[in-house]
Amino acid sequence: MRIGIPRALSYYKYFPLWKEFFTKFGAEVVVSPPTNKKMLDLGSKYVVDEICLPVKVYFGHVNYLKDKVDYLFVPRIVSVERNEYTCPKFMGIPDMLVNIENLPKLIGPTIDLTKRDNKLWKVVLEVGSLFSKNTYLILKAWSDASMSLKKYNQDWLNQSFPEELMITNIDKKEQGVLNIAVIGHEYILYDKFLSMNLLEKLAKLKVSVFTIEMVNQKTINKEVSIIPKKIFWNFAKNAIGAAFYYNKMGEISGFINISSFGCGPDSISNSMTVHHLKNTQITKPILNLTIDEHTGEAGINTRIEAFYDLLKRRVV
Amino acid sequence: MSVFLGIDVGSVSTNLVLINEKNDVIYSLYLRTQGRPIEAIKSGLNSMLSYMPLGIDVKGVGATGSGRQLASMIVGADVVKNEITAHAVAAVNQIPNVHSVLEIGGQDSKIIILDNGIVSDFAMNTVCAAGTGSFLDQQAARLGLTIQEFAALALEAKNPVRIAGRCSVFAESDMIHKQQLGHSTSDIVAGLCEALVRNYLNNVGKGKDIKSPVIFQGGVAANPGIKIAFAEALGMEIIVPKHYSVMGALGAAILAREAVAHKEKSSFLGFSLINSDFKTSSFECKGCPNLCEVIELFADNTLKARWGDKCSKWTDIIEDAI
Numbered sequence: 024m025r026i027g028i029p030r031a032l033s034y035y036k037y038f039p040l041w042k043e044f045f046t047k048f049g050a051e052v053v054v055s056p057p058t059n060k061k062m063l064d065l066g067s068k069y070v071v072d073e074i075c076l077p078v079k080v081y082f083g084h085v086n087y088l089k090d091k092v093d094y095l096f097v098p099r100i101v102s103v104e105r106n107e108y109t110c111p112k113f114m115g116i117p118d119m120l121v122n123i124e125n126l127p128k129l130i131g132p133t134i135d136l137t138k139r140d141n142k143l144w145k146v147v148l149e150v151g152s153l154f155s156k157n158t159y160l161i162l163k164a165w166s167d168a169s170m171s172l173k174k175y176n177q178d179w180l181n182q183s184f185p186e187e188l189m190i191t192n193i194d195k196k197e198q199g200v201l202n203i204a205v206i207g208h209e210y211i212l213y214d215k216f217l218s219m220n221l222l223e224k225l226a227k228l229k230v231s232v233f234t235i236e237m238v239n240q241k242t243i244n245k246e247v248s249i250i251p252k253k254i255f256w257n258f259a260k261n262a263i264g265a266a267f268y269y270n271k272m273g274e275i276s277g278f279i280n281i282s283s284f285g286c287g288p289d290s291i292s293n294s295m296t297v298h299h300l301k302n303t304q305i306t307k308p309i310l311n312l313t314i315d316e317h318t319g320e321a322g323i324n325t326r327i328e329a330f331y332d333l334l335k336r337r338v339v
Numbered sequence: 340m341s342v343f344l345g346i347d348v349g350s351v352s353t354n355l356v357l358i359n360e361k362n363d364v365i366y367s368l369y370l371r372t373q374g375r376p377i378e379a380i381k382s383g384l385n386s387m388l389s390y391m392p393l394g395i396d397v398k399g400v401g402a403t404g405s406g407r408q409l410a411s412m413i414v415g416a417d418v419v420k421n422e423i424t425a426h427a428v429a430a431v432n433q434i435p436n437v438h439s440v441l442e443i444g445g446q447d448s449k450i451i452i453l454d455n456g457i458v459s460d461f462a463m464n465t466v467c468a469a470g471t472g473s474f475l476d477q478q479a480a481r482l483g484l485t486i487q488e489f490a491a492l493a494l495e496a497k498n499p500v501r502i503a504g505r506c507s508v509f510a511e512s513d514m515i516h517k518q519q520l521g522h523s524t525s526d527i528v529a530g531l532c533e534a535l536v537r538n539y540l541n542n543v544g545k546g547k548d549i550k551s552p553v554i555f556q557g558g559v560a561a562n563p564g565i566k567i568a569f570a571e572a573l574g575m576e577i578i579v580p581k582h583y584s585v586m587g588a589l590g591a592a593i594l595a596r597e598a599v600a601h602k603e604k605s606s607f608l609g610f611s612l613i614n615s616d617f618k619t620s621s622f623e624c625k626g627c628p629n630l631c632e633v634i635e636l637f638a639d640n641t642l643k644a645r646w647g648d649k650c651s652k653w654t655d656i657i658e659d660a661i
Binding site: 059060062216220297298306308311321322324325326328329330332333336337 | 422
C-alpha cells in the first residue's frame with residue numbers, strides 16, 4: 024500500500040511521526056519532492072482564490088501525488104493543545120481538496136485536542152484500524168513513531184536543523200559573524216521555494232539562525248504569560264513566545280519576521296511582537312518580509328543585504 | 340581631476356552622479372529608465388562624457404538600485420550595494436545630523452532611521468507598491484497631465500478631498516468617484532497626496548520613531564504637495580536635499596570612493612563601452628520543474644554574463660569561461 028504525504032504545511036512539524044507510524048504497518052510512504060514552480064502553478068489552479076501561498080502550494084503537492092499513491096494522508100489538524108487552535112486553513116484542508124479531480128482515497132482524521140475529553144489515542148486507533156485490528160500493535164507503532172518525532176524535535180532544541188530538512192547552515196560550534204532570530208512558520212521557512220532560500224542566503228553571509236522550534240515549549244508558555252489575554256492561535260503563540268525569549272538573549276542582534284501575504288494569525292502575532300519588542304529597554308532591529316507568488320528575488324535580496332549591513336555596522 | 344561615478348538603476352529612473360575626492364557633486368543626471376535599463380545607462384554615460392571637462396579620470400564606480408547587478412556587469416563596478424545603504428550614506432553626506440530619511444521612489448518606498456550617522460532601523464514597503472512614484476505617474480497620465488503639472492496642482496488646492504489610500508486600485512476608483520461628483524482636479528490631487536502620506540506613515544513608517552531632522556528624498560520628493568502633506572502629518576519641518584532625486588547614485592559614488600581605497604585599480608571598463616552593442620536574451624531552463632528564466636547579456640555578440648537561475652548552473656558555466 025502506498026501512502027502519499029504532501030511536503031507542505033504540517034509536514035514540517037510532524038513528518039517523522041507519520042512516516043514511522045505508516046511504515047510500521049508495512050506501508051510505503053511517498054513524499055512529494057520539494058516545492059517547485061510547476062507545483063505552485065498547479066496548486067493555484069485548483070485552490071479557492073484569496074488563499075495564502077502555503078495552502079496553494081499544498082494543493083500542488085497533493086496534485087503531484089494523486090495518481091502515484093493508493094491513499095493520501097491529509098489530516099484535519101484543528102488543535103494540538105488545549106484551548107488553542109492551529110489556523111483556519113489547517114482546519115479546512117480536507118474540505119478544500121474536493122476541488123481536485125480523481126483524488127485517491129483520503130486518510131483525513133480530525134485532530135482536535137481543544138477539550139480535555141478529546142483523546143489523541145482515539146484518533147490513532149481510528150487511523151490504525153485501516154491497517155490492523157490489533158489494538159496493541161497500533162499503539163506500539165504509535166509509541167515508536169512518537170520516539171522518531173521526539174528525536175526530530177530534539178535536533179532543533181540542540182540548536183541545529185534536523186537532517187530531513189536538508190538545510191545547510193552555519194555550524195553552531197563555529198560562531199557566525201551575526202546571530203539573527205528568524206520568526207516564521209516552519210512550512211514557509213524550511214520550504215526553500217517559498218522562503219526564497221532565506222536560510223541559505225543568511226548562511227552565505229555567515230549568519231547563525233535561531234528559529235521558533237529551537238525554543239522549548241515550557242519557555243514559550245512562560246514568555247507569553249506576560250500578555251494579559253490568552254493567545255488561542257497556537258502557531259502565533261509560539262512565534263510570540265520565541266521572539267520574546269530571543270529578545271532577552273544578548274547574542275541575538277536582530278529579528279527577521281517572514282510571513283505569507285494574507286495570513287490572518289500572523290497579522291496579529293507580528294504586530295504584537297513588534298509592539299512588545301519596541302516597549303522593552305532592548306532595541307533590536309526587526310525586518311519584516313512578506314512572501315507571495317512573485318518569483319523575482321531582487322526585492323528579498325535587497326532587504327536581507329540592507330538588514331545585514333545595518334546589523335553589522337551596529338555590532339562592530 | 341579624479342572622480343567617482345555612482346549609478347542607480349531604478350524601476351522608473353536611472354541616475355548618474357560624479358563626485359570629487361571631497362564628496363562634492365560635480366555632475367548629476369536623472370533619466371527615465373523606461374523599461375530599458377541598458378539604453379538608459381549608455382545614454383547617461385554618453386551625456387556625461389559630452390559634459391565632462393578634459394582631464395577627468397574615473398577612479399571608481401558604484402552601482403545600486405534594483406538594476407544594480409545589470410549595471411555592474413555593463414560598466415564594471417567596484418562596489419554593488421543595496422539602495423538602503425546607498426540612500427543612508429548619501430543622506431548623512433548631505434545633512435550630517437539627519438535622524439529620519441523618508442524615501443519614495445518609483446516602485447518602492449522606505450524609511451531609514453539613523454543614530455549618529457549609523458542606520459539603526461529601516462523598513463521598506465512589502466509586496467504592494469501602492470503610493471509610490473509609478474502610481475503617481477499613472478494617475479497624472481490618466482488626468483492628461485505631465486507629472487510636473489500634476490505636482491504643481493496640489494499647491495492650488497483649497498479643500499483637499501479624502502481619498503482611500505490603502506490600495507492604489509481603491510484609490511483610483513475613489514478618485515474617479517470624486518471627479519464625477521464635481522470636485523476640482525486640484526483638490527483631488529491634494530487629497531491623493533495626503534492619502535499617500537497617510538498610507539506611507541501607517542505602512543512603512545509603522546512603529547518607527549521619526550524625529551527631526553527629517554529628510555524627504557527620492558523622485559517623488561519633486562512633488563511639493565507630498566512634502567507639505569508630510570510636514571502636516573508629522574508636525575515637523577521636512578528637508579528636501581538639493582540632490583533629492585539622485586541620492587542613491589550619490590551614495591553609490593561615495594561607497595565607490597571608499598571601496599577603491601583598498602584596491603589598486605578600478606574595475607571600470609571605460610567610456611568606450613558606450614560604443615559596444617549590448618543585447619540581452621532569455622530562455623526558460625527546462626532542467627528541473629522550477630523553470631527558471633535565465634537572462635543572458637551579450638556585448639558585441641560575446642556572452643558576458645548570465646543570471647536568473649536558482650541553482651546557478653548557467654551562471655557558473657559563464658563564470659568559469661571568463
